[in-house]
Amino acid sequence: MSDPMAVLAMTGATTVVAAMATSVWEGTRDRVVDLFRRRDEDRSAVVRAQLDGDAELVLGEGDDTDGVRDDLVRPWARRLAALLRDHPEAAEELRALVEDATAPRDGDTWSQHVIARAGGAAFGAQGPGSSVHVHHHQPASGDAPA
Template sequence: MDPVLVAAGTAIVGAMATDVWQQARAAVVGLWRRAGSAEAEAVQDELARVRVQVLAARADEDDDAERALAGAWRLRLRDLVHREPASADDLRRVLEEELLPALGAPERERARAVLMNATASGHGRVYQSAGDQHVNES
């Protein structure tokens, strides 16, 4: 699955437990509206229902439930991008400008951990790591 979809699904569910949830919800619903989807109102209602589930999962320290809810949003986002490919750029913008800033540092890092991009040209090399990395070249 596209790393942006994974990060966005994780960020949506993480944002549900924040004080700025209303702004994050508006950003997610706006994504569907700008894509011209008739599902925008249904998405808004579903976000409200899922938020109750996320808050309950947090209260119960049920990480599995929270991961499952994030997975469901990843699938929903994948379907949107599949139907409206132009929404992929908008999704990345919403993730970077609206969702990630709404999260606390640990959740932001969990969502960002999957967003690694690199480009090399010519004989250049790219090394990426989500943790420690030691490169010894001779």
């Protein structure tokens, strides 16, 4: 996926799906609907319904939302890629949406738990301006590969 528009579509989809069931969801949803208005005013109502239905799926999963979110990213990436193909001028608006949805809010704290096992490497980064910390697991003698 080296095409910049395809990368942006995947980043946008990942951001939109990650925003479901968070405090930024309503604003993110409204901005996605606005993006799709470029294609057709009637289409925006369908997009809103799809977003609301997908958000309900995420909310219905409780603490175990990763599987549902993983399932939702690819269809949203395809929808956003088609939108960007037809309306490349929407790219800047999608970039702004991604930046705004991932920016920390006052009082927000982010945490991330990254594990490397069996000689693997783990990479972690959060939000704009973050740094990447690489952790290499050095198995102790007698540790079996996972």
